Amino acid sequence: xxxxxxxxxxxxxxxxxxxxxxxxxxxxxxxxxxxxxxxxxxxxxxxxxxxxxxxxxxxxxxxxxxxxxxxxxxxxxxxxxxxxxxxxxxxxxxxxxxxxxxxxxxxxxxxxxxxxxxxxxxxxxxxxxxxxxxxxxx
Numbered sequence: 763x764x765x766x767x768x769x770x771x772x773x774x775x776x777x778x779x780x781x782x783x784x785x786x787x788x789x790x791x792x793x794x795x796x797x798x799x800x801x802x803x804x805x806x807x808x809x810x811x812x813x814x815x816x817x818x819x820x821x822x823x824x825x826x827x828x829x830x831x832x833x834x835x836x837x838x839x840x841x842x843x844x845x846x847x848x849x850x851x852x853x854x855x856x857x858x859x860x861x862x863x864x865x866x867x868x869x870x871x872x873x874x875x876x877x878x879x880x881x882x883x884x885x886x887x888x889x890x891x892x893x894x895x896x897x898x899x900x
Contacts, residue, residue: 765863766894767871769885773899774875781811783874784853785818787900788837791851792824798837799849803856808839811855859887 772783784800791798802808808828815826815837825836830845832838838845843862846852853870854860857880860869873881888895 765869766867766896767860767869767888769881769895769897770870770872771878771881771897771899772872772874776874778874780872780874780877781814782818784811784855784872785814785824787853787870787872788815788824789819789822792835792837795835797831797835797848797850798853799831799846799851800837800839800853800855801843801846801860802839802841804841807855808841811839859884 770787772778776783778786788798788800800811802811812826812828815824818824825834826839827834827836828839830838830840830842831848838849840846843860846862846864846867849864849867851868851870852860852864853872863869871881871884885895
């Protein structure tokens with residue numbers, strides 16, 4: 763089974779920070795009907811991201827919850843990789859390479875212009891694991 767990792771880099775001309783870029787990506791994937799899971803580094807990040815999703819846009823509300831993926835169409839936040847089971851898209855919000863992959867799932871690494879070096883390191887690591895990699899600029 764080949765695992766897919768998509769790298770998404772924000773265009774350099776934008777001044778958006780990484781969290782705002784993540785919220786934009788989550789909006790796009792949620793509207794496509796994707797079951798989104800955000801793998802976070804810790805509980806504090808879960809809480810911070812939860813707050814950001816509540817206040818990201820006055821015109822768009824992104825339903826979300828902390829905990830494992832469920833059948834309810836919403837964004838799931840957790841620092842436990844086991845909670846990602848059943849997601850169709852996993853956004854890696856940690857700074858590290860993913861070590862666990864869900865079957866039939868797109869795994870996303872994302873960043874802004876200042877994240878290029880970190881993303882290059884992750885790309886090389888995944889490439890060494892012979893994973894299926896793609897790249898997208900937004």
